[in-house]
Amino acid sequence: MSNSQPPHQEQQPALFCSIGSPTTCISKQDLRETVEKFLESLGARDDVLLLPPDFTRFHSQAGTITRFISEYYNFTEREEDAGGSSTRATSASSPSIQIIPALGTHAPMKNEQIELMFGSNLANKKTCNRNDDSSDSSPFVVHNWRDDVVTIGFAPEEMVEKATHGMVREKWPAQLNKLVWEKRIQRESDSSKSNPQPLVLSIGQVVPHEVTGMANYNKNLFVGVGGVEAINLSHFIGAVHGMEKLMGRGNNPLREILNYSSSKYLEPQLDLWYILTVMGPSSSQDSDDDQNDGVEMKGLFIGRDVQAYDLACDLSLKVNFNLLERSPKKMVVYLNEEYHSTWLGNKSIYRTRMAIDDGGELIVLAPWVETFGEDDCIDSLIRKVGYVGTPEIMKAMENDDELKSNLSAVAHLIHGSSEGRFSVTYCPGKLTKEEVESVGYKYSDLEKMKQVYNIETLKDGWNTRIDEDGSEVEFYYISNPALGLWAHPSRFEEESDTSNAAQINSDVTISSNQEASDGSGGVGGWKKPPRKPDCAL
Numbered sequence: 001m002s003n004s005q006p007p008h009q010e011q012q013p014a015l016f017c018s019i020g021s022p023t024t025c026i027s028k029q030d031l032r033e034t035v036e037k038f039l040e041s042l043g044a045r046d047d048v049l050l051l052p053p054d055f056t057r058f059h060s061q062a063g064t065i066t067r068f069i070s071e072y073y074n075f076t077e078r079e080e081d082a083g084g085s086s087t088r089a090t091s092a093s094s095p096s097i098q099i100i101p102a103l104g105t106h107a108p109m110k111n112e113q114i115e116l117m118f119g120s121n122l123a124n125k126k127t128c129n130r131n132d133d134s135s136d137s138s139p140f141v142v143h144n145w146r147d148d149v150v151t152i153g154f155a156p157e158e159m160v161e162k163a164t165h166g167m168v169r170e171k172w173p174a175q176l177n178k179l180v181w182e183k184r185i186q187r188e189s190d191s192s193k194s195n196p197q198p199l200v201l202s203i204g205q206v207v208p209h210e211v212t213g214m215a216n217y218n219k220n221l222f223v224g225v226g227g228v229e230a231i232n233l234s235h236f237i238g239a240v241h242g243m244e245k246l247m248g249r250g251n252n253p254l255r256e257i258l259n260y261s262s263s264k265y266l267e268p269q270l271d272l273w274y275i276l277t278v279m280g281p282s283s284s285q286d287s288d289d290d291q292n293d294g295v296e297m298k299g300l301f302i303g304r305d306v307q308a309y310d311l312a313c314d315l316s317l318k319v320n321f322n323l324l325e326r327s328p329k330k331m332v333v334y335l336n337e338e339y340h341s342t343w344l345g346n347k348s349i350y351r352t353r354m355a356i357d358d359g360g361e362l363i364v365l366a367p368w369v370e371t372f373g374e375d376d377c378i379d380s381l382i383r384k385v386g387y388v389g390t391p392e393i394m395k396a397m398e399n400d401d402e403l404k405s406n407l408s409a410v411a412h413l414i415h416g417s418s419e420g421r422f423s424v425t426y427c428p429g430k431l432t433k434e435e436v437e438s439v440g441y442k443y444s445d446l447e448k449m450k451q452v453y454n455i456e457t458l459k460d461g462w463n464t465r466i467d468e469d470g471s472e473v474e475f476y477y478i479s480n481p482a483l484g485l486w487a488h489p490s491r492f493e494e495e496s497d498t499s500n501a502a503q504i505n506s507d508v509t510i511s512s513n514q515e516a517s518d519g520s521g522g523v524g525g526w527k528k529p530p531r532k533p534d535c536a537l
Contacts, residue, residue, distance in 0.1 A: 012041065012304070018311045020278060020299025022318045028064065031297065035068045035275070038302050042273075044093035047198040048073060049183055051220055053205070054101040055113040056338050059295045059482065060205035061277055063117035069201065070097060075139075076121040093196075096127070100141045100177060102204070102224025105231060105408055106344070107374045108142045141179060149175040149227030153265045155257045163237045163253030172234075174261035175227030184269045200272045205279055206301075206312035207320050208485035210350035210415055211238035213249040214316060216276055217309035218262040234258075235411035243415060244354055248321050248485050250313035259306060267305065276301040276312040279483060280319040281460070295483065320484040327357035327488045328462075328476035332453050335366040336480065342372045342382070342426070342439075346416040347481045349424060354487035355476070360422040365449060370430035372439065373409075381409045386439040387416040387424075455479065 016038050019026065050069060052062040071078045074094040099122070101109055115123035127137050154171035161169050183198035202220045209215035211234060212223075223231055237254045238246055246252050266272055278299035299315040301308040333348035348364045356362055373379030381403060385396045393413045397403040403410055417440070418424055425442040427449045436443040452465065458477045467473050478486065 014303050014305045015307050015311075016041065016273075016302040018301050018303075018308070020297075020301075020315050022280070022298060022315070023283065024298050025283060026297040026300055031061070031064070031300065032068050034300060034302075035065060036072050038273075038275075039069065039072050039091065042199065043196060044091065045073070045095045045196050045199045046093065047183070048095045048097045049180065049198065049200045050097065050099045050203065051102050051180070051201065051225060052099065052118075052203040053220070053224065054103050054106055054109050055117055056106060056344055057205050057482070058117055058338055059279055059480070061279070061297055062203045062205065062275075063119070065203050065275055065277075066099065067119045067122060070122055073097060076119075076125055079119050079121060095199075097139055098141055098179065099139050100143050100179065100225055102202075102220045103143045103145070104223050104226070105145055105374055105378070107341075109140075114140060143177050143225050145226065145231055146228050148177050148179075149230075150178045150181050151175050151227070152181060152269075153261065155260050159253070159257050159260065160233070160237070163257060164240050167240060168233065168236070172257050172261070173227070173229050174222060174265055175230040176221060177225040180221065180225055180270075183271075185271060197271050200270050201275060202272065203275045205277050206309065206316045207279070207482065208248045208316070208351070210243055210247060210347075211235055211411070212254055212258070213246040213252045214255075214309075214313045216312075217274060217306070218258045218266065220274075221266065221272075222258055222261060232405075232407035234408075236407035239411035239414040243350065244491060247350070247354065248317060248487075250310060263305075273302065273304045274308055276308055278312055278315045278319055281483065295480070322355075322484050322486045324355050324476075324486060324488050327355060327360070327490075328474075329357050329360045330363070330473070330475040331356050331360065331478070331486075332363045332365065332458075332475055333478045333481050334455050335364065335369065337368050338482070339366060340368045340370055341374055341379075342369060342416065343374045343378065343412060345369050346412070348478075349416055349418070351481040351484065352478065352486050353418070353422075354485070354491040356422045357488075358421055361425060362418075362422060363425045363427065363444070363449065363453070365427050365446065365453065365455065367429035367446060369426070369428040372435075377406065378409050378412075381406060382413065382439060383435075385413055387413055387418075388440050389417045389419050390414050393417070453477070 017034060019034070048069070050066055052066045053060055067076070067079065070076045071090075073091045075097045099118075103109075109117075111123065122139065125139055127139050151173045153174045155174065157169055157171050160172050180200065183200050185197055202217075204216040204220050204224075206214055206216045209219075212219045223234055226234075234254060237257075241253060246254070276299075277297055278301075279295050280298045282294045282296045298319050299312060301312040303309075331352050333352065335345045335348060339345040339347070345364065345366050349362065352362060371379055372382040385393060385400075385403070393410060397410050423442055425444050426436045427444045427446040428436060429446055433443040453475075458479070460477060460479050462474060463477050464472050464474050476486075478484075
């Protein structure tokens with residue numbers, strides 16, 4: 001047997017399906033049938049690991065796909081509302097299933113979020129714990145990006161140096177949750193045994209993204225279930241390379257690093273497949289998904305290498321990229337219950353900053369936002385430094401070991417800064433005026449602003465309202481920033497532009513103050529924090 005391909009991949013083409021167009025609407029029934037045909041083509045399995053996104057990608061339909069997989073493998077009973085097919089295909093095998101939501105730096109999912117996204121049967125499922133033979137364990141495993149990782153290899157220093165304009169001269173560590181890496185192909189097992197190999201399924205949505213250009217594919221592994229060093233450096237690369245050169249581009253220096261690591265380490269070692277969706281606004285009021293709030297599936301791509309991702313990127317740009325003929329002076333973005341922090345909610349800034357006019361205003365209606373960071377460490381750093389622009393943030397980093405050790409926070413602060421080009425007015429439901437203004441944003445009362453901008457009557461796109469003096473005010477409204485990228489042609493920079501590199505001239509060392517976790521190869525999760533008082537990990 002070849003040493004370069006896991007079993008089953010030798011018989012399987014790299015691309016199982018490529019379905020979709022800007023006018024397509026893939027129904028629940030079609031989705032279920034396609035997923036079942038795919039699983040059937042893989043043959044019987046004993047061990048299946050699922051890597052869906054967390055609640056911040058609720059509308060990706062990854063939860064529905066995860067549920068369909070669970071039902072096909074007889075792991076949970078079929079829910080009657082999940083796809084109306086009259087046929088009920090099931091697997092001849094009943095493998096054990098574990099699910100690791102790809103949290104990345106995000107907070108763990110709450111029980112009610114798991115049930116809403118994945119269904120009650122999966123949310124309440126109890127499985128046998130292999131360690132103690134008990135039957136009270138959940139199939140859901142919480143990923144801890146600071147502790148649960150192993151380093152499986154490195155991308156060359158030259159690739160990192162190029163991506164960071166010479167700022168970082170170190171190899172990029174390819175890190176994974178240890179449980180994922182345990183699913184490696186057993187090539188030297190007893191030839192008399194015919195047990196099927198473990199199956200890893202990465203599920204998620206392809207959409208423009210502020211760090212990797214286009215979301216998902218191997219980002220779901222190296223970031224979604226990756227480690228602190230890899231995530232910190234990945235986010236930092238995105239910041240220094242410049243969002244205007246990344247957003248909406250599937251090919252970029254950071255993605256080159258991820259693709260290199262994927263082809264060198266993941267593809268030869270794991271029986272890994274990607275199930276990728278492209279989501280867009282519903283073209284019709286008639287929908288078989290009453291939870292998706294005007295969102296429908298435009299594309300479905302299943303494969304085991306970059307081909308499926310490239311095809312999904314092509315469709316996503318047609319569906320999710322909104323090029324505006326003129327720059328709005330005022331933009332209003334609504335954040336739904338998926339967004340409880342500015343770490344998540346600043347997607348409202350990332351996705352609109354290339355559209356809004358100089359001197360304009362971005363108003364963020366954020367009823368559920370209650371904090372800045374997704375953990376106490378990051379929250380503390382955001383409160384300490386603020387969204388004060390790249391030069392000030394980099395100056396703060398030069399003098400702060402905590403920031404140097406948390407480059408993802410540095411990147412987030414840069415991404416969330418308007419660089420003085422436009423103003424940001426946050427209207428949070430659960431942060432005070434003093435808290436919002438302390439990090440560099442303007443504040444406005446949520447209830448008052450909801451009276452001015454009634455989300456029940458606004459339509460996505462251009463709207464007008466009558467001001468107090470009787471004048472007509474035009475503004476651009478976005479009901480869900482996760483669904484797209486908005487830009488004016490003048491701000492969609494070409495690849496040759498230098499972007500943030502000119503503002504950032506510090507050398508960065510990413511591995512100071514770290515001790516390796518067991519088996520991490522030297523750069524895994526933190527055994528002890530770089531500094532205890534403010535950023536205990």
